[in-house]
Amino acid sequence: MKAQLILEDGSIYKGYAFGYQGDTIGEIVFNTGMTGYQETITDPSYKGQIVLFTYPLIGNYGVKKLFNQSKKPTINGLIVKECYKDHLDWQKGYTLENYMKENKIIGIEGIDTRALTKKIRERGTMRGIISCSEGLNKEKIKEKIMSYQNRRAVLEVSTKEYYRLKPKIFNIALIDYGVKNYILKSFQEKNCMVHVFPAFSKPEQIFKVDPDGIVLSNGPGDPMDLEFLIPNIKKIISTEIPILGICLGHQLLSIALGGQTERMKYGHRGSNHPVKDLQKNKIYITSQNHGYVVRKDSLEKNKIVMTHINMNDGTLEGFRHKMLPILSVQFHPEAGPGPQDSQYIFDDFIQMIEKAKKGKVKSHA
Numbered sequence: 001m002k003a004q005l006i007l008e009d010g011s012i013y014k015g016y017a018f019g020y021q022g023d024t025i026g027e028i029v030f031n032t033g034m035t036g037y038q039e040t041i042t043d044p045s046y047k048g049q050i051v052l053f054t055y056p057l058i059g060n061y062g063v064k065k066l067f068n069q070s071k072k073p074t075i076n077g078l079i080v081k082e083c084y085k086d087h088l089d090w091q092k093g094y095t096l097e098n099y100m101k102e103n104k105i106i107g108i109e110g111i112d113t114r115a116l117t118k119k120i121r122e123r124g125t126m127r128g129i130i131s132c133s134e135g136l137n138k139e140k141i142k143e144k145i146m147s148y149q150n151r152r153a154v155l156e157v158s159t160k161e162y163y164r165l166k167p168k169i170f171n172i173a174l175i176d177y178g179v180k181n182y183i184l185k186s187f188q189e190k191n192c193m194v195h196v197f198p199a200f201s202k203p204e205q206i207f208k209v210d211p212d213g214i215v216l217s218n219g220p221g222d223p224m225d226l227e228f229l230i231p232n233i234k235k236i237i238s239t240e241i242p243i244l245g246i247c248l249g250h251q252l253l254s255i256a257l258g259g260q261t262e263r264m265k266y267g268h269r270g271s272n273h274p275v276k277d278l279q280k281n282k283i284y285i286t287s288q289n290h291g292y293v294v295r296k297d298s299l300e301k302n303k304i305v306m307t308h309i310n311m312n313d314g315t316l317e318g319f320r321h322k323m324l325p326i327l328s329v330q331f332h333p334e335a336g337p338g339p340q341d342s343q344y345i346f347d348d349f350i351q352m353i354e355k356a357k358k359g360k361v362k363s364h365a
């Protein structure tokens with residue numbers, strides 16, 4: 001079945017429908033990962049976005065429950081050059097197309113994804129519609145695209161109720177803004193019991209579990225849209241309990257510490273982003289998915305030390321607080337998908353917790 005992709009600048013790309021059939025709208029973002037499509041489409045930080053994969057063949061190893069980053073995908077659509085549709089006997093899971101049908105995810109294939117990515121790199125991220133309908137009214141479509149907004153998606157992807165994972169040595173409270181399963185898994189593997197709290201939880205509820213450390217998770221949307229969560233984060237900071245911010249959590253933490261975020265032209269999404277750890281003087285290949293970034297010049301230099309920068313564009317990738325036990329990264333140390341290079345961030349955080357427990361905290365920078 002024929003389908004078309006219409007962008008907010010009026011350009012039209014013709015292709016074929018795959019997955020669930022119908023019309024869908026969203027912000028189009030490109031991901032440069034060569035593998036890991038399943039982890040990407042189930043990552044809640046993509047909520048409300050249409051994901052464009054630059055790798056030309058997607059679906060060639062099917063979909064297996066084990067790799068899901070959340071219960072179900074919350075992306076608004078998928079754009080690929082070619083989707084592999086044959087069933088894979090060895091894999092006993094779904095084909096990507098069947099998985100999309102079951103989860104009502106609309107896709108378009110046969111698109112020149114290279115040309116489209118180049119356009120987004122020049123023009124910046126754009127909104128668009130994937131449609132299987134014919135004879136669309138151009139004006140109406142434009143109006144629909146321009147009025148599309150992805151506001152407060154965090155509240156839709158965050159857990160509705162508190163839950164906790166298996167008991168372990170350290171007690172971690174995690175605020176779920178749209179957490180990926182591999183973050184929870186990474187903590188479990190490092191002997192941490194995780195208590196998961198809904199995004200809007202009151203700090204007092206969190207303190208009740210007597211956490212050794214608090215994690216602010218990844219999540220979708222613009223951090224500036226979540227200003228109502230900042231007073232809670234400020235209260236958490238004031239307790240001096242060790243905090244780790246990841247991606248959206250890092251952005252919210254920065255705002256609570258007086259920093260500012262801004263929208264990037266087309267963001268960082270993929271499993272191959274080089275980041276320099278300025279303290280170790282070493283470069284790591286990281287997994288990333290973000291469209292906003294903390295402005296380097298907005299950080300208060302007497303309080304904050306910049307610890308990581310992006311090697312492609314020099315943007316901020318991480319910081320530590322000079323007096324408080326706070327560690328924060330823009331990239332995804334849990335990877336999933338992507339190389340495990342930066343798992344040491346979890347170890348650094350656990351070390352910070354151990355130090356805080358021993359009461360030896362003097363300098364955290």
Ligand SMILES: NC(=O)CC[C@H](N)C(=O)O
Binds near residue numbers: 045217221247
């Ligand atoms: N992965 C994330 O947490 C994404 C953070 C934020 N939604 C952004 O796009 O910048």
